[in-house]
Amino acid sequence: MTAAVAGLPDADALRKQVTNVLDGFLERKAGAAAKLRMPAEVAECLRDFLAVGGKRLRPVLCVTGWQAAGGTGIPETVIKAAASLEMFHTFCLVHDDIMDDSGSRRGAPTVHCRLARRHGHGRSASAAERVGTSGAILVGDLALAWSDELLHTAGLTPRQLDAVLPLIDDMRSEVMYGQYLDVTAAGRLTADVEQALHIVRYKTAKYTVERPLHIGAALAGAPLAMHEALSAYALPVGEAFQLRDDLLGVFGAPEMTGKASLDDLREGKHTVLVALALQRADARQQRVLRTLLGTPRLDAAGADRIRELLTATGARDAVEDLIDARRAQALRVLETAPFPPRAVAHLRQLTEAATARTS
Template sequence: MAAVTAGLPHAEALRQGVTTTLDAFLEHKARAAVSLGMSPEVAQSLGGFLAAGGKRLRPLICATGWQAGGGRAIPEAVIRTAASLEMFHAFCLIHDDIMDDSDSRRGAPTLHRRLTGLQGSSQRPAAAERTGASCAILIGDVALAWSDELLHTAGLTPRQLGAVLPLVHEMRSEVMYGQYLDVTTAGRPTTDVEQARRIIRYKTAKYTVERPLQIGACLAGASLAVREALSAYALPVGEAFQLRDDLLGVFGAPEVTGKPSLDDLRGGKHTVLVALALQRADAGQRRVLDALLGMDGLGEAGADRIREVLTATGARAEVENMIAALRARALRVLESAPLAPYATAGLRRLTEVATARAR
């Protein structure tokens, strides 16, 4: 595969490079399974999940980090490293959908729901659901293992691999700790905004923006000053990204976001949006939130009542203000960061991509 030119104007070329890498890798895995007398279904199911959409944001951010670290054209080794991040992301999403009991993602059935449907009438509904969830867990596990294989076979030099492995290990631990916090607080939202922000920091900000940026920069041999500037930039952008995601998860149009607008409310997610509403709610508004947040059978009518409270308390507007403040903070970092002008321009565009989105 030829190298692609760095920079967000060429994001589509990078996405295509990552997609081509993933497709070829999974085709090889499917053929290898058949040669061993195994079903190619695992690789094919994972390939279908990866092909269903997605912004390839983490590979794009990794490539932006390569650029910020002094790299220009993106070599195949960096593309394969970026692809390993997308494979890890697939693992996270597959398991997250099971834990959240989500029905759809990217406008299509989640993997565990699709695999449940494939059982047909051969099993009772409850057994089919267990089989579908179990198979999806295993395919997610395979995605985690294969993300590691992609990284170790990317063609990195020993210096590059030694530099990025500690970051990859930290990223994996951080996102799982963040997910653990998310799971253990679901159904029990409180007024604790800082706890909600801590979940964001570990579940999203570090794994979506900071670590991919650092990985790309380390591959390019970036200085400590550059890496520190990238972290100072990345954390507010990552937090703003998740705050936007929380708003879209409640107020977004499913036909645009590709995700249901009820899951977070049914799950009683402990988000900044909900914590702020609980802080500000009067007695009547608090009764609505206490009665409806986390309700299994919550429908659109109940969700609309919650949305009214989230808006009336000013929580929705305050989250928008927080996003704007975090975006401004990240852009201020870029004003004095020791980066080449083309790298700064790419990070400015990345800020808009991450924080001002509709899906």
């Protein structure tokens, strides 16, 4: 997802523009905080979080949606609206990391860990952890509020706002519900693949791919048929993206993903990968999986044992097959989709990057 695409919206340049918008916004927020005698660390946490990485996938897709629907050029207003999606995503990740109790993200400490350290002096470990969690809940809340501020100060026309706001509302509810299903399903191992796919659809496919495309298209005044064509492409790609993420979460190299590869297994996440393994495991394999998955103190040897079983049951290959089928489906949609050629080329590139990535 990092290479610029020849003749297409230069993704690297776009990422830089989005980052500039976010940096400028957060700098103003830090200045405003100082005037209110409020700590600058909130804006700093968010700035640093955004600085260490992130693919800016949602802003790129938003701009791609704009182009797919025939938008010309990339107006500053569209960049700003796209940037508001990245700020929203930052909110999601800060809160997700609390829920998953993740220690690192993008190779750096997560916000709640950073704040626990910052406010740890003279506090017990558990008191410091609580301050870190509370602070990170608030940093996330501010990121959500600020994503909204970025959007409604982007300079969109009333007509654009009318078109976009219902999609933003849907996007927010969908990802929050998806995450809600995810956290309430974690630790309850079942072979229910359909439920796992339902979570994938809301937590990722709609949130990460479909809605950013819709929002960009709505900015360009797209009719309903365009939204439907974008959905037909977005949902399979988005599902494949999350299925790849699940594989990377278990089999990926932490130095590439920036995340510890034990987290998902310790959480006992209800992923398609795990559901398929439970479906296919014999009685002995079932026992081992059910004993090890979701163990908070799972060690490297236990994780290796799980990985062996995920492979031996054929679940890993089956997930690769699901990814392949979805990639093929998305590419098929692009063959007849009513998008301009450059948008099609970009979406094709995104499909490959999203489904074959290693980080």
